[in-house]
Amino acid sequence: MNKVLIINASVRDEKSYSRKLTQIFVENWKNRNPQDKFTHREVGLIQIPTIDKKWIASAFIKPQDRTKQNQSGVKFSNELVTELMENNTYVIGTPMYNWSIPSGLKSYIDQIMRINETWKFRSGEPDGDYVGLFNNKKLFILSSRGDTGYGENENNAHMNFSNHLFEIYF
Numbered sequence: 001m002n003k004v005l006i007i008n009a010s011v012r013d014e015k016s017y018s019r020k021l022t023q024i025f026v027e028n029w030k031n032r033n034p035q036d037k038f039t040h041r042e043v044g045l046i047q048i049p050t051i052d053k054k055w056i057a058s059a060f061i062k063p064q065d066r067t068k069q070n071q072s073g074v075k076f077s078n079e080l081v082t083e084l085m086e087n088n089t090y091v092i093g094t095p096m097y098n099w100s101i102p103s104g105l106k107s108y109i110d111q112i113m114r115i116n117e118t119w120k121f122r123s124g125e126p127d128g129d130y131v132g133l134f135n136n137k138k139l140f141i142l143s144s145r146g147d148t149g150y151g152e153n154e155n156n157a158h159m160n161f162s163n164h165l166f167e168i169y170f
């Protein structure tokens with residue numbers, strides 16, 4: 001059985017193309033795999049908190065060394081990370097905004113990038129070698145945009161920071 005986490009990032013609701021795309025994708029999936037479990041995580045219509053100094057003060061301390069106050073700094077981040085771990089397939093529906101991803105999706109990514117929990121330096125110290133700690137997961141990105149020329153070797157390829165970010169993070 002697959003556990004599918006659906007993440008939508010458009011700040012539009014009914015009029016959103018990326019949400020329609022995601023909906024069609026998920027409906028097809030459900031028809032073929034009715035036993036699978038689906039969970040929704042909203043990052044566009046609901047404000048995902050940006051990380052702040054309290055978050056940083058907590059996230060860079062080893063979990064076992066966190067005080068109660070430290071723990072509160074990463075409470076929501078912990079919920080998001082647990083949700084990611086509990087699922088094995090991710091579907092992200094997102095528009096391109098200003099050649100990049102929407103800020104809600106970036107805030108979500110900042111929340112889940114947890115050193116030694118979701119990624120690490122290979123040697124354990126800053127060494128220029130970054131290792132993701134999630135294995136055997138599948139990701140589908142369904143993206144909409146208004147303009148053209150962002151494909152490989154096209155005139156706006158260098159402006160396509162969404163693709164670049166997806167390559168880095170995922």
Ligand SMILES: Cc1cc2nc3c(=O)[nH]c(=O)nc-3n(C[C@H](O)[C@H](O)[C@H](O)COP(=O)(O)O)c2cc1C
Nearest residue numbers: 010012016017018095096097098099144145146147
């Ligand atoms: C604030 C904003 C910035 C946008 N920036 C770009 C852009 O840089 N390149 C592009 O091709 N389309 C851009 N668009 C168009 C959207 O990517 C396109 O309309 C997309 O379908 C919006 O997603 P949605 O329909 O899921 O809301 C932008 C739209 C908005 C509202």
